[in-house]
Amino acid sequence: MKxxxxxxxxxxxxQAVVLADVGNNVLCVDVDxxxxxxxxxxxxxxxxxGLEALLxxxxxxxxxxxxxxxxxxVDYGEFIFIAVGTPPDEDGSADLTHVLNVADKIGRYMTDxxxxxxxxxxxVGTATQVRNAIQAQLxxxxxxxxxxxxxxxxxxKEGAAVNDCMRPERIIIGIEDTQTTAIAAIRELYEPFSRNHEKVIFMDVKSAELTKYAANCMLATKISFMNEIASLAELLGADIEMVRKGIGSDSRIGYHFIYPGCGYGGSCFPKDVKALINTAQKSDFPLHILKAVEKVNEAQKLKPYQHLLTAFNGDISGKTIALWGLAFKPNTDDMRDAPSRVLLQALWDQGVTVQAFDPEALKEAQRIFGMHPQLRLMGTKEAALQGADALMICTEWQQFRSPDFELIRQTLTHPIIIDGRNLFDPARMASRGFKYFGIGRGESLKHT
Ligand SMILES: NC(=O)c1ccc[n+]([C@@H]2O[C@H](COP(=O)([O-])OP(=O)(O)OC[C@H]3O[C@@H](n4cnc5c(N)ncnc54)[C@H](O)[C@@H]3O)[C@@H](O)[C@H]2O)c1
Structure with missing residues (x-):
């Protein structure tokens, strides 16, 4: 198919590469x-x-x-996908400029x-706007x-995108049920991805549009809930990792998305939470839960910074901090809305110099921050430690999970680790001679 x-x-x-890989002919259009x-x-x-090899x-x-x-x-495909960005507008709503621009072009150029x-x-309602924009041109x-x-x-999921597209858990299609020819064609397009059981779920258009927001907002809610409980654990002297294991073992809750940490980021959760709040506001229906989710997340991004202040008795001006992890999560170079960006700004504002390492996001950090006088981008995680006063971890890359602790202790001027992703065991870290601050555990429990 074309x-x-x-x-x-x-x-x-x-999506383009995966559709091509099962035999379709794909023409991609971008303004860049x-x-x-x-x-x-x-x-x-x-x-x-896996993307480059498949491409x-x-x-x-x-x-x-x-x-x-x-x-x-527009002329080429019988199917035309719109996969342009929908960044947040100033009021938090999704900016549809790019989507409607593509709709306009489709209407302007289509001949069949x-x-x-x-x-x-x-x-919800964007498909109608797209339809109207195309119709206006026709x-x-x-x-x-x-x-x-x-x-x-x-x-x-970024970091596992190729696999997710090749083996989707579900394919949601919102379409009017009178469109029987299109429904049959879409079913055929997605047949290679529904091999062991039917993955396509057809529904009405509005429900499909809302499903996406509801999914991301549910995941963001799980994260913020767990982060809020982690802060409570600090106050009460409980260990959030024990609590996580305790509740994750309940099959109604499960282990996914209940890891405490320094907040969610990326190109989706923050903007989708904002956009759904905005959509609801337009219907005079305040989404109390999501507003709290967002508030908790904003505060959570600063947790490692607060732990650093505690570790140095409030005096961090002039310090140099090694920062491991810039990407908003492992296996991506994406730094959109990454917690690291909030942390960097907070540290810079206090006169801290940051020596940062990330396995994939150094180029992106260079693009975003240029030659910032308080940022040194380092080629290895060990180089980031050289001359640093403490280590802060912001992204749970695999290579950070079992580092050479002896080297870390000997290299840092103070044996302090602020771990925004709870990678290590506090008792073991203490026995290795570290002052270890996790999220809802470790030294952070002692300083509340
Ligand atoms: N990134 C994710 O993990 C993810 C997951 C699910 C859904 N989404 C959603 O998918 C959409 C795309 O996200 P993304 O992360 O791929 O965005 P992106 O910013 O990485 O890519 C968008 C691309 O669209 C291009 N573009 C903009 N206007 C165009 C136009 N008029 N014609 C042709 N190309 C145009 C841009 O140049 C850019 O290359 C967003 O709505 C996002 O919320 C993203």
Missing amino acids: VSIFGVGYVGLV AAKVAALNAGEVPIFEP QKNLDEKRISFTTDAAAG SKIILDKSTVP TSRNLTLNFTVASNPEFL
Whole structure:
């Protein structure tokens, strides 16, 4: 089948490559000419495990290509995916400029019937706006053409995106049930991904649009709930890791997404929580739970900073801190809304110099911060320790889980570890001679 994809970021690119890999012919359109040129040369501008090799394979087999030519993109596919960004507007609502821009182009250039699938995360009612924008262009061209707009929200996880797209847990399609031809075509497009059981769940458009927000907001809620309980554990002298194991073993709760830490970040949870709060506000329905989720998360990002102040009796000016982890989570170079960014700013404001290491996000940090006088980007986690007063951990990369503790202790001027991801056992850290602050455990329990 012929597929066009508008927007080749984390979502569009992975979806494009995976659809090409099962045999479809895919033409990708992006407004970023440099990105298009790089992708045509097989260079992936983001870090996503397995993506570059799969792209190269499908480029070699000529099933995928990239262009900036929107007219060619609209003309090409019987399916057109919209996978452009929906960043937060100033009031927290999702900015639909890019989505509606693509809709406008579809209406302007289409000459035969199309099935349009919206993969961007968009508020309830956006499919109608997309449909209206396309129709407005067709009307101005005096054309009557059949087209279907379906909602097809994406649930991939950065860092595991290729696998998530190849083996999705579910594929949500919001579509009017009168669109029987389009429903059959979409079912066929996704058949290769439903091999052991049917993964596609058809529903009405509004429910599909809301499903995506509800999913991300539920996950964000689990994280903030656990972080709030972690702060309470500190006050009460309980160990949150014991509590986590205790409640995770209840099958109604489970172990997923209840890790305490220094807050959620990334391109999705923060903006989707904000956007759903905004959507509800427009219906005069305040979402009390989500407002609290957001508030807890904002405070949580500063926990490691507060522990650092405690460790140095409030005097951190002029100190040098080694920071392990800049990406908002492991296996990605994405630093959008990463807790590390809030921490860096708080540390810089107090006159701290940061020596940071991240296995994949150094280039991204360089792009964001340029030559910041209080930031040194280091090539290894050991180099980040040199001359540092304490170590702070912000991302749970695999290579941070079992470091050379003796080297850390000997290199730091003070044996202090502030662990924003609870990687280590407090008792063992104490026996190794460290002052160890976790989230809801360790030294942080003693200083409340
Ligand atoms: N990143 C994730 O983990 C994830 C997961 C699920 C859903 N989503 C949602 O998917 C959407 C895309 O997210 P992303 O992270 O891939 O974004 P991204 O910012 O990485 O990529 C968006 C791409 O769209 C391009 N673009 C913008 N306007 C365009 C236009 N008019 N025509 C063609 N290309 C255009 C940009 O140049 C960019 O390459 C968002 O709505 C996001 O909320 C993201």
